[in-house]
Amino acid sequence: MTAQDVLLPKAVLWDMDGTLLDTEPIWDEAMEALAVRHGVVMTRELRMATLGNNSVDALTKVYDAALLPESGRDFDGDEAWMIALVVELFARELPWRPGAVAVLDMVAAADIPMLLVTNTMREVADIAIGTIGADRFVATVCGDEVEFGKPAPDIYLxxxxxxxxxxxxxxAIEDSPTGAAAAHAAGVPHLVVPSQIPVVPAGRRVFRDTLAGLSLVEFADLFAQARTRPPA
Known part of the structure; x- marks a missing residue:
């Protein structure tokens, strides 16, 4: 069966961290270092709460856990510190998620435009985009380039x-509750391939355990299911 035989999306909007690249362990390391910087233990609950967040939301949750008053919250300074650390960590290695390269190639072969849609700030995202291949995408949108990052709909819109x-x-192809919520809020049908934490069912949302082994026919079927699943 060819691309002409099935209904395919007009565009595929890819999340990056945890979806294309297995970067969440790298972010785990960075977030733990941030917590230590503010005298907080990075519990599993706190890490899960920050997963998929943009930098402001993630910092706010760490500040809240540290009971820092508003006057002690240095967003600009801590963001610069985090960027420097994550850039260093990203430079070591950026492993792919299972099946991601094959699905990128499959979508490209079907002549479907692809965009990268990530909450990661541009300065850090560009390093990862170099690994993925910027030429795969007609555009990339980062969390610091919209008014509100995920879970708000802005980035997908x-x-x-x-x-x-x-x-x-x-x-949209996502892995986290934050990203899935953003796609849902934007009215974008989305395929969720969970990485670290479960994502609850919702309208316009379908699931697969992994991208590995995904065929074009199943891809089209998942898109059809997501489109027809009524909004919650």
């Missing part, structure tokens, strides 16, 4: 606008 497609005609 911007991606759909850039590719000239209605959000409901696109397919």
């Amino acid at each position: 911007r991606a759909a606008e850039l590719v000239g497609a209605h959000p409901g005609d696109c397919l």
